[in-house]
Amino acid sequence: MMLYCKHLQIMVKEGFTLVKSRYFYQLLLIILLISIPPLLLWNIYATNSFVAQSTTLINEKNEHELNRTGYLMNRTINQIKEIAMSGLNVDIVGDPGDLSIVDRLNTMDKLSKLVASNEYLQSVYLYNALDGSMLASDYGIVFQLDRSGYRWIKQHIQNMAINKDLQMTNTRLNQTNNTYTVSLVLNINTIKQKHQYLIYNIDIEKLYNDFFSRLNVDSEIYHYYIVNRQGEVIFPLPPEASESYASDQPIQYVKPNPERYVSATRYQLPGLQWTLVGEVDTQALYQGVDAFKKRMYVLTIVIVVALAGLVFIGSRQLYKPIRYLTKRFKQGWQQEPADVRQADEFGFLHSTFDHMVDSYTELNQRLANSQSLLNRTQLYYLMKTRNQTADYKSIAKAFQLEGSFVVFVFKMNGADAEWSYDMLREDLEKRFAVSERCEMFSDEQECFAIIQLRETELNGLLVRILLLMDDEMLQRISISAGNVYQDLAQLHESYTEAKYAYQVGRMYDTEEHIYCFNKLPMDYHKPVMEELSMDALEHAVRQQQADDYAAMLNRLFRDDTGIMEYNTNFYMVLSMLRKMHDREEVSFLHEVNELIANNSIMNNVTLKSFFMDQFKLFAQDSKSAASEKDQYMKRIERYVEANYPGSFSLDDVSDEVGISKQYICQLIKQQYNITFIDYLNQYRIDQAKRFLESGPMKISEVYAKVGFNSYSYFSKVFKQYTGLVPSEYRELSMSRERTTS
Incomplete structure (x- = not known):
């Protein structure tokens, strides 16, 4: 491409010298005259298009x-x-x-x-x-x-x-x-x-x-x-x-x-x-238009015949600069094959132009693929983690996410050597391509989809999904759905709710394989717990009666409790705590998902300890506690913003903020659902993207400026969060800037 630019500059300089030549004005006159027939033909075409469109509209109205x-x-x-x-x-x-x-x-x-x-x-x-x-x-x-x-x-x-x-x-x-x-x-x-x-x-x-x-x-x-x-x-x-x-x-x-x-x-x-x-x-309707077209045809033929004579006379003048520029172009072109260099002027220009068009097409395709990969990676991390600084509007526009949406999680029932989650994703994409607008993702643990709803009701979508599945597929996978939202900022909430529905729903019913957050299988059956017992448990939490609360937990989760009763009691207590929780519900659901994923709920001691920890949270003043956490989070964010270019540890943050390392990790987890290291890397990558977009800084300078010690590690982390390596991202950014300007 640099060689193309060099020769293009030579051609432009040589072209400017033609202005001083005598025949330049003759060529200019010929070019102006040649432009007249296309204008006339365009006028005829526009008239025909008008008649065709008008006829269609009249037929439809009639x-x-x-x-x-x-x-x-x-x-x-x-x-x-x-x-x-x-x-x-x-x-x-x-x-x-x-x-x-x-x-x-x-x-x-x-x-x-x-x-x-x-x-x-x-x-x-x-x-x-x-x-x-x-x-x-x-x-x-x-x-x-x-x-x-x-x-x-x-x-x-x-x-x-x-x-x-x-x-x-x-x-x-x-x-x-x-x-x-x-x-x-x-x-x-x-x-x-x-x-x-x-x-x-x-x-x-x-x-x-x-x-x-x-x-x-x-x-x-x-x-x-x-x-x-x-x-x-x-x-x-x-x-x-x-x-x-x-x-x-x-x-x-x-x-x-x-x-x-x-x-x-x-x-x-x-x-x-x-x-x-x-x-x-229609002939009577457009009687004047037909006469106008005939006159335009006659006028075009007369002008074309006259111009043909002028072009023939001035063709030698028109060809003279082409031959001169091609000669100079060949002198500096050493990388082309000999048969191309020895071709005539028009053959040489033809091959050169084809090569430039192919290169431009390939570059555009690479940029389009990079943009698509970047968008999908961003959408993936928005679903997996909570990011308050993301540009939700541009992401929604890129994927045309308008109206209501819901997240579905697809899990394979047991190990299957013949299947992977990538294969499951490809199969589901084929099934959903006909009737649903969705974006499908997969990783090593699950497959999940963001599906746009035609209506606000989730039941119609569930029916359509079941119709797309055959009996064999329904036996191989489990399906769970979160709540329906309209704001893309709540994408992570819908994903967390879908995982919660799967984790909790399968404890009660392992045969159904379809779970919805707003209506789990336990909701369709009469709970083992009496309503009076649930009221008493809620009363003990609100009145901070620790002994009564512990006694009721011991009664609900005895060693001799049946598995069905045990799971139902667990779900009812979770539902009560979700309703009472002062914190954001999604943070509570994250803790529940981790508890179930670690198979800790079947351990009476661990389960009761978890519920007692939730009980103790209500002993604090919810408003003051939330305000104190906000202050800690702001101090953590300010420290990261000021020190991200250098090297620091979690101990340094703990000393600066004045709280323990464990509490810092807990706050980051509750706020963003990621670890502290992920939060720091995400912030550094965001700053690196800004440097790559805004100036001519070298990539070797960028990674050091945002706190990474080596380019290889920086490139690996950058691709993890964006789907592209830094050089591809800069190339994509420059292309978007040229398109905008």
Whole structure:
């Protein structure tokens, strides 16, 4: 890369001398002219993109409006169909031609009620096919159906042989009120009344106008049709076919001409097996745009032809500086192979450019991998330890941790020679990749994951995780979950709670293999301890009655206590202490996890001693004790901040702060869940990162400035806390700085 920079500087210097040359201005003019066609082509491309995007938006809007209108129209059609089918329940006294005047009036009244039940029903006819008589709700008795207004009835019912059959007619022009009508014909043959039909006349024009009046904004661009299942137009017919209404002849719906660029959308109306068709004539919509594009194409061709002549004339001037610079470049280039050095100018520049691009791509890939490794290492330590100085916002942004999250811990049930936690992590990553957003980690002791929740409830996530596992996997591993949080600063709390759930849950139920911090297996069963005993134990703690407290512990954890009762009593006492604890709960959970991990809970003496230590903590004034610890922690932090570049021991810190070494370690453990050495190394690494980011200081100077005695140890610790060696971290930092600037 340094050799590239050297030759690049030579090329730049030689390029500046061209300004004084006579042909420089000629080249500048040619370059400016050459830039015109790309601008014109870009303009054409932008216009095409605009038309394509606009067409997509119009199609989506048209489809949305058509779906909404179709849904509302289908509801109305279903209501009309239900009214038509209700005609089967109408009590018909006899044939229309044989009815008395009173019976005719009563029957007409029943038919009028059917008409009044829906605004789109014009009239209802009762027709008898034997004598050809018909009773109309809007007219009265009709004996001769040869009139033009009723001739279609005889033709239509010839195909209706099935009782209770309901059929739809074609659209016709009603000569009585000059409206467009379609009819529903219902066969109502019964044993007493044979060959009778109810005919419901629907005002299709009113139905169409009511639902499509808002959609037909521009009739030249937007067209909407109602088509039946045979593909025949119900309404409205094209103007050239309007005479078919009078003849009652079906008109076939014709798909739009592709040359007109018409886009069509459809919506099914299952009530009457109709289809709504919406058309948009995009050619008419963008008529001016097409003319503009044609003019732009012609102008581009003319300019390209003219420029081709100019470029041909000035090509020798354009090639002259390239040949000169390439010659000078080859003179200083000794590391390239002979075949590359002996190539022509363009071949040499081509190979050089490819090499630079490959090097740049490789460098970017290395930087991206280093950044990813650094982010994962930081997230790992945030989960394992508590770090109050971490930049949680940038880490959350890097992993896109938004909303609620929870930590899951996966433990293998017993030793498995064929499996490791790294293999378990790879298997879980494949299972979770489809449905969950998570970050998976593993070490020698466990595998754990940070999973983002789609909702605040944990139960849904647990169900999905169980569905991802097969029976064999559920037998091989145990799963535990902490509480759900939204602040990444509480990541460590969720991890600690998940470990606590595993440690405590498996003591009670070793068959379940699924433990949640907020609902452990013991919570589902009635505890062995009576509530009165728990109240008495809590009362003894609050009143500092040491003898009573010790006596109750002896009763709860006797040598002859059964294992189930022993574990349940242990859990109930832990729950009581968690509720009463004045300190942060996570510190208490750490102590419990260590107690269980060391298998100390089955030792009566150790367990009772632990509970007595917790009892003694309540003897102190919680507020003053917390204030005193804060003061000690501040003095420890100030000492480390002032002396980290040099060498000092824990004894030096103890003498300065005025407390024992054991108490210092305890305070660090409670505050950060790490040892004092880890705390000191973490602080030194943070300072080393600042030096590597801020200035040109050499790495050999950095490690000595932050208190390390050797570079090898410094590099090992640095990689442990960041995932990168110092040189990789500096390279990544410089790349980020260049990108920002």
